[in-house]
Amino acid sequence: MELMPDATLTSLQLPPCALLINGQWRQSAHSFPVVDPANGQVLAQVASASLDDAAEALSAATNAFTHWRRSTATERSQLLQRWHQLMLQQRERLAQLLCAEQGKPISEARAEIDYAASYLNWFAGEALRLEGDWQHPSVAGRQLLNIPEPVGVVLALTPWNFPAAMVTRKLGAALAAGCTVLLKPAESTPLTALALAELAMEAGIAPGVIQVLPCATPDPLAAFLIASPQVAKVSFTGSTGVGRLLMQQSATTLKRLSLELGGNAPVLVFADADLDAAVTGIMAAKFRNAGQTCICINRVLADAKIAPELEQRLAAAVMALQVGAGQVDTVQIGPLISAKAVQKVQQLVEGAILQGARLVCQQRLPAALQPGPAGGYFFPPTMLADVTMQMGICQQEIFGPVLTLQTFTDEAQALQLANQTDGGLAAYLYGGDEKRNYRLARQLTAGMVGINATAISDARIPFGGVGSAGFGREGSKYGVADYLQLKHLCWELAE
Numbered sequence: 465m466e467l468m469p470d471a472t473l474t475s476l477q478l479p480p481c482a483l484l485i486n487g488q489w490r491q492s493a494h495s496f497p498v499v500d501p502a503n504g505q506v507l508a509q510v511a512s513a514s515l516d517d518a519a520e521a522l523s524a525a526t527n528a529f530t531h532w533r534r535s536t537a538t539e540r541s542q543l544l545q546r547w548h549q550l551m552l553q554q555r556e557r558l559a560q561l562l563c564a565e566q567g568k569p570i571s572e573a574r575a576e577i578d579y580a581a582s583y584l585n586w587f588a589g590e591a592l593r594l595e596g597d598w599q600h601p602s603v604a605g606r607q608l609l610n611i612p613e614p615v616g617v618v619l620a621l622t623p624w625n626f627p628a629a630m631v632t633r634k635l636g637a638a639l640a641a642g643c644t645v646l647l648k649p650a651e652s653t654p655l656t657a658l659a660l661a662e663l664a665m666e667a668g669i670a671p672g673v674i675q676v677l678p679c680a681t682p683d684p685l686a687a688f689l690i691a692s693p694q695v696a697k698v699s700f701t702g703s704t705g706v707g708r709l710l711m712q713q714s715a716t717t718l719k720r721l722s723l724e725l726g727g728n729a730p731v732l733v734f735a736d737a738d739l740d741a742a743v744t745g746i747m748a749a750k751f752r753n754a755g756q757t758c759i760c761i762n763r764v765l766a767d768a769k770i771a772p773e774l775e776q777r778l779a780a781a782v783m784a785l786q787v788g789a790g791q792v793d794t795v796q797i798g799p800l801i802s803a804k805a806v807q808k809v810q811q812l813v814e815g816a817i818l819q820g821a822r823l824v825c826q827q828r829l830p831a832a833l834q835p836g837p838a839g840g841y842f843f844p845p846t847m848l849a850d851v852t853m854q855m856g857i858c859q860q861e862i863f864g865p866v867l868t869l870q871t872f873t874d875e876a877q878a879l880q881l882a883n884q885t886d887g888g889l890a891a892y893l894y895g896g897d898e899k900r901n902y903r904l905a906r907q908l909t910a911g912m913v914g915i916n917a918t919a920i921s922d923a924r925i926p927f928g929g930v931g932s933a934g935f936g937r938e939g940s941k942y943g944v945a946d947y948l949q950l951k952h953l954c955w956e957l958a959e
């Protein structure tokens with residue numbers, strides 16, 4: 465069985481591996497390599513933005529804001545639509561790039577491009593639906609108007625796990641609202657973002673509306689931009705630790721923030737659940753992007769009555785997953801993003817076993833997939849049972865292909881276990897009693913709940929969490945609201 469593809473490097477259509485500032489592609493003094501996590505092969509050298517580059521980009525975004533904010537909603541909507549169309553036209557090229565730099569299976573990469581494009585389509589519609597209101601005055605002759613205005617220049621910090629969808633989810637909303645953007649893509653996956661920006665330029669989006677600043681050492685660059693009062697808002701998807709830091713840094717200039725941070729998603733499986741649907745849903749939501757998704761299931765909580773059967777069915781499904789380079793059509797689990805990521809997952813598994821977890825199953829990876837100088841960052845699909853909330857593996861996002869199982873005996877215990885987390889992005893439940901489903905869904909600590917469903921991501925839903933999973937909503941009509949502020953006009957009209 466083929467696990468590694470023939471060399472794909474030559475077939476990749478790379479975007480400009482440069483900075484995009486004021487509509488111009490520019491090299492910089494330094495560059496950094498982008499590697500394929502399946503084999504360590506260098507895919508490209510990408511320009512790394514300096515603080516001077518960032519200052520220039522900021523000035524371009526600030527200038528562009530003066531005209532972009534005055535463009536009509538129809539113009540902005542049409543440009544987003546054109547960008548969306550170009551993405552679909554280049555779907556295969558974008559999916560190949562995404563797969564090569566991020567590692568996810570090509571089928572998932574294609575699905576991500578469709579998902580990412582759907583945000584542009586959605587926000588093209590939202591641009592047309594922006595509206596304010598008029599109020600009855602308390603003083604005769606006055607007109608009271610509430611008008612939504614774009615907040616200004618936005619710093620978008622996007623993660624490596626969804627290099628396309630997180631760009632369009634942020635930029636689609638920002639542009640629809642009339643904001644201009646500084647985009648800093650994750651340093652391990654800038655190629656997809658650069659290709660998207662190339663298409664945005666082709667769509668006719670004016671110079672200065674979108675800047676792209678790949679950077680090998682992003683912390684000083686982000687700190688520099690956040691310190692500037694010219695940046696009105698920061699939108700970040702990533703870890704809770706970095707989210708906290710960005711919030712501290714934003715305090716001085718009182719920035720608006722949207723933070724989509726880490727989750728610790730539980731799935732509750734009740735005895736009356738449709739187990740076929742539960743197994744399918746759990747496998748899809750646990751192993752999406754090799755477990756490297758913020759809304760991946762982190763903890764399976766099963767009613768003790770069906771736990772043995774669920775364990776057996778899940779174990780069979782885990783052992784059947786095909787691991788390999790994402791470019792191979794049949795592969796379901798690609799590499800993790802880095803050696804550090806593999807090490808972290810390994811430590812969580814070992815720590816849990818030391819604390820009493822039971823290793824239900826773990827695939828043995830063939831030599832071609834073993835980590836090594838020429839090998840990639842693969843981790844074998846694994847299942848652990850008898851885990852407890854005291855274990856690191858239940859407290860932290862695993863971000864790897866490891867399924868954990870624990871049991872409950874009644875509804876109260878199920879809820880108590882599910883909510884033993886200081887924040888929640890997604891939670892899921894499977895059960896046949898719709899009243900209980902609704903009751904629990906309302907009590908789960910999470911921004912989004914899947915009821916007998918796990919594939920919940922959609923441009924039309926408000927994506928976001930509660931507590932340490934962050935705040936702000938992306939997608940939906942609420943997503944664009946995060947890039948707007950109300951201006952009130954109290955207008956005394958001489959009659």
Ligand code: SIN
Nearest residue numbers: 626701757758759921
């Ligand atoms: C994420 O992992 O942050 C995004 C996942 C999604 O949009 O479905």
